Amino acid sequence: MTTQTAAQRRARDRADHRERLAACPTQRVIAVLGDKWVALVLKELAAGPRRSAELARAVAGASQKMLTQTLRGLERDGLVARTVEPAVPVQVGYRLTELGRSLLPVLSAVTEWADRHAADIELARSRYDDRPLGSPAGM
Incomplete structure (x- = not known):
């Protein structure tokens, strides 16, 4: 198991969050309406x-x-x-x-x-x- 720096964990967490947002139907519709x-x-x-x-x-x-x-x-x-x-x-x-x-x-x-x-x-x-x-x- 490799260890990650705090910056690497934050980058991974940001990427995971963006992926969840992209898959969220509500977010996609709100983006259109916004x-x-x-x-x-x-x-x-x-x-x-x-x-x-x-x-x-x-x-x-x-x-x-x-x-x-x-x-x-x-x-x-x-x-x-x-x-x-x-x-x-x-x-x-x-x-x-x-x-x-x-x-x-x-x-x-x-x-x-x-x-x-x-x-x-x-x-x-x-x-x-x-x-x-x-x-x-x-x-």
């Missing part, structure tokens, strides 16, 4: 199919590159379907799939929770930031 533009795109598509230009206007803060990457990721995950209509110019549209629609109640619950508790979080942050250095939390 993407900056995903919730906004899903919210917009919840109202019905949208053409690419309509989405770009609705999610105006996202660059075209980021919007395209977000939509491709959602399409890859099976949450969004892309359609191409042969026209001049070509029209590209997006809609939620059944899987994507099944996610809407979850997003709605998170939105409701955030609306109820955003002020509580801001207050907690303010109290934390205003506490004297070195004092324990909650004091």
Whole structure:
């Protein structure tokens, strides 16, 4: 049996932890939902199919590159379907799939929770930031 240094054990433990996270379905879904533009795109598509230009206007803060990457990721995950209509110019549209629609109640619950508790979080942050250095939390 070979002995390991503390640094080698920590490196092994980090690698094991990353492997467990990668295999965790909840972590994988949260990673998708945590993407900056995903919730906004899903919210917009919840109202019905949208053409690419309509989405770009609705999610105006996202660059075209980021919007395209977000939509491709959602399409890859099976949450969004892309359609191409042969026209001049070509029209590209997006809609939620059944899987994507099944996610809407979850997003709605998170939105409701955030609306109820955003002020509580801001207050907690303010109290934390205003506490004297070195004092324990909650004091």
